[in-house]
Amino acid sequence: MKPSAFEYLAPDTCEEAFAALAEHGEDAAVLAGGQSLIPMMNLRIAAPRVLVDVMRIPELRAIRNEGDRIEVGAGVRMAEAEQDSGIPLLQRALRHVGHPAIRNSGTVCGSAAHADPAAEVPAVLLAVDGEVVLRSVRGERVIAADDFFRSYYTTAREPDELVVAVRIPPGPSRVAFREVTPRLGGSTGEFATAGVALAAELDPDGRFADVRIALLGVADRPVRARDAEALLLDAEPADDVIAAAAESVAAAVDPPSDVHAGPEYRRHLVSVLTGRALAELAA
Amino acid sequence: MTAISIDVNGTAHDLDVAPRLLLADLLRDRLGLTGTKIGCAMGACGACTVLLDGAPVRACLMFAVQAHDRSVRTVEDLADDDGELHPLQRALREHHGLQCGYCTPGMLMSILPLLESGQPLEPDAVREAIAGNLCRCTGYDTIVDAVVEASRP
Numbered sequence: 385m386k387p388s389a390f391e392y393l394a395p396d397t398c399e400e401a402f403a404a405l406a407e408h409g410e411d412a413a414v415l416a417g418g419q420s421l422i423p424m425m426n427l428r429i430a431a432p433r434v435l436v437d438v439m440r441i442p443e444l445r446a447i448r449n450e451g452d453r454i455e456v457g458a459g460v461r462m463a464e465a466e467q468d469s470g471i472p473l474l475q476r477a478l479r480h481v482g483h484p485a486i487r488n489s490g491t492v493c494g495s496a497a498h499a500d501p502a503a504e505v506p507a508v509l510l511a512v513d514g515e516v517v518l519r520s521v522r523g524e525r526v527i528a529a530d531d532f533f534r535s536y537y538t539t540a541r542e543p544d545e546l547v548v549a550v551r552i553p554p555g556p557s558r559v560a561f562r563e564v565t566p567r568l569g570g571s572t573g574e575f576a577t578a579g580v581a582l583a584a585e586l587d588p589d590g591r592f593a594d595v596r597i598a599l600l601g602v603a604d605r606p607v608r609a610r611d612a613e614a615l616l617l618d619a620e621p622a623d624d625v626i627a628a629a630a631e632s633v634a635a636a637v638d639p640p641s642d643v644h645a646g647p648e649y650r651r652h653l654v655s656v657l658t659g660r661a662l663a664e665l666a667a
Numbered sequence: 668m669t670a671i672s673i674d675v676n677g678t679a680h681d682l683d684v685a686p687r688l689l690l691a692d693l694l695r696d697r698l699g700l701t702g703t704k705i706g707c708a709m710g711a712c713g714a715c716t717v718l719l720d721g722a723p724v725r726a727c728l729m730f731a732v733q734a735h736d737r738s739v740r741t742v743e744d745l746a747d748d749d750g751e752l753h754p755l756q757r758a759l760r761e762h763h764g765l766q767c768g769y770c771t772p773g774m775l776m777s778i779l780p781l782l783e784s785g786q787p788l789e790p791d792a793v794r795e796a797i798a799g800n801l802c803r804c805t806g807y808d809t810i811v812d813a814v815v816e817a818s819r820p
Contacts, residue, residue, distance in 0.1 A: 385708075392669055392686030392732055415733075419710060422728045426689075426708040435686065437733065463722070483799025485716050485723040485777065 387425035394437040398519065401438055401546055406521045408434045409543040415439070416458055419482065419490035420498040444548060455517070455549045462487035462495070471552050473512055473559040473583050477504040480563050480576070496532070497547045499539045502576045502601035504563070506533050510606045511581040511598035515551040520544045526551070533605040556583040556594045560661035563600070564653050576601050577645050578653040580633075582661040584616070592616040592666075597629075599654050602639040609633045612658065621666030630659035671731060674738035675700070684731045691715045691726035693734075694741055702742035702772045706801070713800035716773035717741050723777050742772035745779075755782055755817045762813035766804035774800045778814050788818035 395401045405412055413421055413432035416439060424430035438444055444459035447469055454471055465471075466478040466487065474492070481487055481495070481504050495505035496516055509516070509529040516532045518525045518541055525545070532540045541547060563579025578601035585593040595616045597609040612632040619625045639650035668683040675698060684693060694700045694717070706714035708727050715727040718740035726739075745753035752760070755775060765771045774797055781788065781796045793814045794807070802810065 386689070386692075387687045389685065389687050392730070394732070394735075415730075418730070418733070419725075419728055422689075422730070423709040425687075426727065435730075439733070482710065483713065484796070485713065485725050485799055486710055486728075488719070488722040489724050489728065 385426060385428050387422070388428060388431040390432055391434045392437065393434065394440050396440055396442075398441055398443065398546070398548065401436055401441060402519060402521045402544070404434070404436045405546060406544045408436075412436055412543070414494075414497065414546060416494040417461065417490035418494075419486050420494065420500070438546065448549075453551045453553045455551050456492045457549045458491060458493040458547055460492055462490045462492055465492045471512070472557070473555065473561065473581060474505075474508050474552070476559055477508045477561045477581055480504055480561065480579075493547045493550055496550055497539065497541060499533050499537050499605065500575075501533075501536055501603060501605050502578070504561070504576070504579070504581070504600065507579065507581040507598040507600035507606040508561075509533075509550060509552070510608055511583050511596040512552050512555045513596070514553070516540075516547055517549040517551060518542075518545040519548045520546065529606075530608070535604045556585045556596065558585060558665045559583045560665040562657040562661045562664075564657065578602055578639070578650045578657070580654055580657045580661050581606075582658070582665055584665055586621070586666065591618050591620055593618070597633065597658060599633065599637065599658075602637040602650050602654050604640070607637070609636055609658070611636050616662070621662065626659050626662045626666075629662060630655045633658045669732050669735075671735040673731070673734050673736075676740060676744040682731075686730060686732050688731045689727055690717070690729040690731050690734050690739070693731035694726060694739070700741050700743050704769055704772060706769065706773075711799075711801070712770070712773075713777060713797075714770055714773040716776045716800065718776055718779065721780060723780065740776070742775050745775060755779065755814070758813040758817035759810065762809045762816070764805060764810040764813040770800055770802040770804075774802070774810060782814065782818055786818070788815055790815055 412434040415435045415437040444457040446457045448455040514529045516527050527540050560582040563576040581598040584595040587593045595613045612629040634651050634655035639647040694703050704714040706712035710725045710728045717726045793811045
């Protein structure tokens with residue numbers, strides 16, 4: 385099918401974009417990379433009456449290192465962030481998003497705003513305690529990732545708000561990312577069945593410190609495996625410790641069932657992937 | 668209708684388009700460049716891949732209006748004006764890297780930036796580059812062989 389007709393707006397400034405979203409509200413969809421929106425429009429799952437293209441707003445195209453955080457603007461393509469963001473876990477995870485051509489168009493903020501529970505970017509934001517910056521004619525709100533991702537394709541964003549950036553504070557230096565399907569790109573590599581985003585430090589004694597484990601594909605939004613994190617804190621990265629953490633992850637999740645997998649398989653996946661990611665990180 | 672300016676294969680075009688016109692349909696229906704194919708309309712198959720400002724993108728997942736003031740390169744740009752095949756096309760033919768040919772334009776455009784980097788390519792790098800291009804006919808090995816050979820002078 386072809387997409388249904390819409391009014392196309394391409395503002396040059398944020399203020400124009402906010403005004404358009406304020407005027408049209410739920411009748412409008414934001415167009416950045418379009419790699420999630422346009423497939424939906426091609427299938428007529430989505431048929432917004434107005435599209436607000438934000439990719440011609442120069443200030444949104446920036447990656448800003450503010451010292452105490454890095455801000456990735458709404459117009460930053462995934463391919464750019466993969467190269468230049470300076471956020472190790474994000475760069476590692478972006479390699480698994482779709483295919484290179486998808487990443488040349490799609491944006492980091494777009495993935496956050498779309499909030500697919502099996503997407504990589506939301507899990508990364510959760511793992512690094514990132515924030516989402518929302519702006520509208522009413523002003524600015526900064527929402528912690530944990531509060532931003534509410535449910536399937538549902539976030540804290542109001543219809544008149546634009547995700548202008550995601551903010552990532554400095555985080556642990558060791559990172560790992562695993563998902564199934566592991567193959568970079570590939571026909572099933574587009575959408576993960578389940579995965580884990582991991583960041584941690586090893587203190588001078590070689591023990592786990594500041595452990596972050598975020599899981600994708602096992603709930604209606606990304607989730608932190610906080611029991612497993614607590615278990616690992618101050619522990620040595622020994623096989624039995626890692627195995628215990630992997631088991632804790634399995635016990636903590638109650639995955640949904642769908643055409644791709646039942647709950648047992650997803651639970652098994654995140655458990656095994658967490659174990660492997662921890663082993664890789666501690667090596 | 669929205670007025671756009673777009674460079675396609677080195678030729679500037681000024682066109683009025685409906686916002687909902689996909690870039691793939693602009694190329695195929697308005698400009699007669701039917702090399703670019705639409706296989707899935709979801710970005711999964713890669714048959715619609717073109718180069719936008721030098722980078723591979725899915726033409727089925729872009730509206731033509733998004734390509735305003737940008738340059739597009741399609742498979743039609745590869746062979747020269749006399750019809751002599753690009754070395755990549757020649758290598759693909761010699762290695763039987765195509766049968767029905769439907770995936771081929773998207774394959775070529777996904778590979779081209781990698782090839783134009785000038786580095787000799789290893790099979791794994793080629794496989795990664797075409798991971799987003801589905802082929803029902805060849806089993807991919809002949810495509811990989813062709814590209815590896817084309818990358819070596």
